[in-house]
Amino acid sequence: MGRLSVNLCGIELDNPVIPASGTFGYGHEYAELYDINVLGTFSFKGTTKDPRFGNPTPRIAECTAGLINAVGLQNPGVHQVIEQELPKLKGCFHKPVMANVSGFSVEDYVYTCSLLDAQDQVGWLEVNVSCPNVHGGGMSFGTNPASAAEVTAAVKRVAKKPVIVKLSPNVTDIVSIAKACEDAGANGISLINTLLGMRIDLRSRKPVIANTMGGFSGPAIFPVALRMVYQVASNVHIPVVGMGGVSSAEDVIEMMMAGATAVEVGAANLIDPFCCKSIIEQLPGVMDRYGINQISEIIGGVENG
Amino acid sequence: MKQSVFQILENKPLTDCVYQMVLQGDTSAITAPGQFVNIRLDGLYLRRPISVCDLQQDRLTIIYKVVGKGTQQMASMTDGELDILTGLGNGYDxxxxxxxxxxxxxxxxxxxxxxxxxxxxxxxxxxxxxxxxxxxxxxxxxxxxxxxxxxxxxxxxxxxxxxxxxxxxxxxxxxxxxxxxxxxxxxxxxxxxxxxxxxxxxFEKRMGCGFGACMGCSCKTITGFKRICKEGPVLQKEEIAWED
CATH class of the missing domain: 3.40.50.80 (Nucleotide-binding domain of ferredoxin-NADP reductase (FNR) module)
Structure with a gap:
């Protein structure tokens, strides 16, 4: 067991660094750049029952220390993911992958999760009840405890693999939703998805994003994400995967101190495609600097002053 | 695609608002005319995609119009280094x-x-x-x-x-x-x-990453969904489906 290894819901990760869904495709673009087996794992592009084009463009708006996206779950659908993306991934990634799933009804989630659960390459199901960019689905399941629990319980009934529920920060009380998912059988919680945001073009006086609003991510949201990870991790007994604006090895350590067992890196991949590799390489040195021997020992290690 | 550091050799105005920048660095990933590079700038979160104008061994020439914060910043540079992703997009056949x-x-x-x-x-x-x-x-x-x-x-x-x-x-x-x-x-x-x-x-579209990861610049074509940054920016006449 290396210094960086952590155990996420019963599966050993060589390190806690996980590229976040929607920023890493199905792995191929990055596999052209570096050996993606250096990663703990990665969470693949949010996958739905049917193929989706997603929202109209522009889908991207730049912000100070971040960006807004309104991609709207563009993906080829679960059948093509199983028939084409996963076999292709086998050629460049030999670890269990995290399957990110979205849906528009409880039945959708169950259908897509049961198919992906049966794939040998899939280690975890990350159930996204928090996409801010689609109507009548996604985030609407994650904005109240009862519906989040309903999706969780339904997926748990068909899944043999660990189920990690990905939560939205666009709620009044994220802890109550996390607890409802835990009570419904979730094996882990991941957070935060993007914060709902908006930009206006001063010349045209129109929203920059065709869909008006989108999900804000990047370093600007790190303190908000860290706070929510801390709140959730302090109140549930299942592993928490922390994400939101993580861009450096120091950010990873900070997220873990707040209570994260593993850490997802999202927007940073889009700016520096090598960032996850760099973070993993830098972690041992940063750990030395802060007197950390084994990275798992700092999980939830924040000391309350 | 490659990520590398380029030296700015020259940066001069061609018109009131159009500039030509000559850079020196590893151009080996650029394989076809019509490809683009994606330039990281201090203080701006997203890279700026700019088409390749000319290539001579390790010399890369780009021409850009000043339209916003990123290109304004570029226009003010006279020397120094830039972090650039090269070899992006399909280019012309x-x-x-x-x-x-x-x-x-x-x-x-x-x-x-x-x-x-x-x-x-x-x-x-x-x-x-x-x-x-x-x-x-x-x-x-x-x-x-x-x-x-x-x-x-x-x-x-x-x-x-x-x-x-x-x-x-x-x-x-x-x-x-x-x-x-x-x-x-x-x-x-x-x-x-x-x-x-x-x-x-x-084609030109507002991009997130520029290398196919974020799906920010997708478009519909007769032959399926394409990412302007990856399967584009060049499309064949026969596959174009105009949006309106």
Whole structure:
């Protein structure tokens, strides 16, 4: 067991660094750049029952220390993911992958999760009840405890693999939703998805994003994400995967101190495609600097002053 | 695709708001004219995608119009280093050119035509070039094309230089085997309607990553969904599905 290894819901990760869904495709673009087996794992592009084009463009708006996206779950659908993306991934990634799933009804989630659960390459199901960019689905399941629990319980009934529920920060009380998912059988919680945001073009006086609003991510949201990870991790007994604006090895350590067992890196991949590799390489040195021997020992290690 | 550090060798204005920057670095990932690079700038979160204008060994030339914060910052640079992703996008396919291809560039769509023109000349093609601008003061790169020894027609909308009118007006009287074009979307649509042969179009869209990961710049085509940054920016005439 290396210094960086952590155990996420019963599966050993060589390190806690996980590229976040929607920023890493199905792995191929990055596999052209570096050996993606250096990663703990990665969470693949949010996958739905049917193929989706997603929202109209522009889908991207730049912000100070971040960006807004309104991609709207563009993906080829679960059948093509199983028939084409996963076999292709086998050629460049030999670890269990995290399957990110979205849906528009409880039945959708169950259908897509049961198919992906049966794939040998899939280690975890990350159930996204928090996409801010689609109507009548996604985030609407994650904005109240009862519906989040309903999706969780339904997926748990068909899944043999660990189920990690990905939560939205666009709620009044994220802890109550996390607890409802835990009570419904979730094996882990991941957070935060993007914060709902908006930009206006001063010349045209129109929203920059065709869909008006989108999900804000990047370093600007790190303190908000860290706070929510801390709140959730302090109140549930299942592993928490922390994400939101993580861009450096120091950010990873900070997220873990707040209570994260593993850490997802999202927007940073889009700016520096090598960032996850760099973070993993830098972690041992940063750990030395802060007197950390084994990275798992700092999980939830924040000391309350 | 490659990520590398480039040295700024030169950065000069060609018109009021169009600049030419010459950079030195590892250009080995650039494999076709029509590809683009994605430039990281201090204090700005997203990289800025700019088309490749010319390439000579380790020298990369880009031409950009100052339109916002990123290009303003670029225009102010005289030396230093830039973190650049190179070799992005598919680029133009030269194999379909036939013997007499015409290259049609409009405004900031002109630069990628330059390297394309050089490559077609290397293949002994008889190249004709149409460069479209709004007005005489906005013209750039005309002499550079003439120096390549090709037939150049300049059009301006206001008639202050060259032929008065649009690039499509110049196209009417021309015989050509194939076409390549890059420019603002209204021009591309006009070229689409007025061309009689097959050809290739380069598109522009607001991008997130520029290398196919974020799905920010997707479009619908007759042959399926494409990412402008990855399966584009060049699309074949036959596969284009205009949005309106």
């Amino acid at each position: 030269l194999t379909k050119a036939g013997d007499d291809p015409v290259l049609i560039g409009g405004g900031v769509g002109v630069p990628p035509m330059y390297l394309l023109c050089k490559k077609l000349i290397e293949q002994k093609k008889h190249v004709q070039v149409i460069l479209g601008f709004n007005t005489a003061s906005e013209i750039f790169l005309e002499q550079a094309f003439r120096d390549l020894g090709v037939d150049v027609t300049v059009t301006t909308v206001d008639g202050s230089a060259g032929t008065k009118g649009f690039v499509t007006d110049a196209l009417q009287n021309m015989n050509y085997s194939y076409f390549y074009t890059c420019g603002p979307e209204p021009m591309l649509k006009a070229v689409y309607r007025s061309t009689t042969t097959s050809g290739q179009f380069s």
